[in-house]
Amino acid sequence: MQIQHMTKFIVLLCAVAFIGTGLVGCAATVQEREYEAPGGFLLGPEDILEVTVWKNADLSRVTPIRPDGLISMPIIGDVQAAGLTADGLAHRIAERLKQFVAGSPAVSVSVKELNSYSIFVLGEVTKPGKYQAKSYVTLLQAISMGGGFTEYAKKNSLQVVRNRLNGDNKIHETRIPVRYDDLLAGRGEPGNMILLSGDTVIVP
Numbered sequence: 001m002q003i004q005h006m007t008k009f010i011v012l013l014c015a016v017a018f019i020g021t022g023l024v025g026c027a028a029t030v031q032e033r034e035y036e037a038p039g040g041f042l043l044g045p046e047d048i049l050e051v052t053v054w055k056n057a058d059l060s061r062v063t064p065i066r067p068d069g070l071i072s073m074p075i076i077g078d079v080q081a082a083g084l085t086a087d088g089l090a091h092r093i094a095e096r097l098k099q100f101v102a103g104s105p106a107v108s109v110s111v112k113e114l115n116s117y118s119i120f121v122l123g124e125v126t127k128p129g130k131y132q133a134k135s136y137v138t139l140l141q142a143i144s145m146g147g148g149f150t151e152y153a154k155k156n157s158l159q160v161v162r163n164r165l166n167g168d169n170k171i172h173e174t175r176i177p178v179r180y181d182d183l184l185a186g187r188g189e190p191g192n193m194i195l196l197s198g199d200t201v202i203v204p
Contacts, residue, residue, distance in 0.1 A: 040085035044116025044197055045069060049081070051093065054106035059097070062112060075100050086111060119195050121146035123203035124153035138192045140183060142201050154204045155180035160193070161200040 043049070045067045053059040063071045069082030076096040081089050086109040094107040118132045119142055126147030131137075137145070139160065149155060158178040163171050182188035195201070 040087070041111075041114075041117075042082075042197065043084055043086065043089065043111070044082050046115035047081075047111055048113035048115070049086070049089075050110045050112050051090075052108045052110075053093075053097065053101075054108075056101070056105070059101075059105075065116070082116075117197045119197070120200040121203070122200060124150040125203050126150060136194050138194055139178065139201065140192050142195055143203075146201070146203075149203060157204050158183075159202045159204075160190075160195070161202060162196065163198060 043065060045065050048062065048064045049071065050062050051060060051071075051073065059074050061073070063073075065071055065081045069080055070078040071081045073079055073093060073096075076093070079089070079093055079096065084092065090107045090109040093109070094105050097105045097107070114134055115132070117134070117136075118130055119137055120130050121142050122128045125143065126149075128146060131142070131145045139158075143149070156179040158180055160176040160178060162174045162176065164174070176190055176193075178190065178193075179188060183192060186192075
């Protein structure tokens, strides 16, 4: 009788240990990483803006950003908009208006339609192409938007190609290598990075 009770006790201990180990194992798989979001959304061609000059309806308007990155405004003419935040553009317009309007004009810019944020997914994915989005897209989301990999994809040789103007009127290309295994495991750099408008994900 004592042997039976002892056996049940040992089995119970083993079960508790197993459950405890399982719980610890589950907890160990939870990982957190922090990714820095782009500081303010940058405007781009095809975005439609509402420019409001306080108490001056004649200078206020709804306007698209042209392919050359400019918008047309009354009195001050063309203004560079692409590559600026909405607040940055409002400040630029206000500065330009100072020479035509008495005092310090109060200008606000809001985005009525967001059309400029697009990324490209090319190479060995089932649906390569250009994808537009209304919010920032991560690298894993971009791969999903492209329909996932083909059977020939070299998953650990991914590249993110990023082109930027650095103020010298030259386009600077940066190629960021990414290993898909690291991406899934949540290790390594750059991790599940947030893509910027115009970024190209290449799957060789």
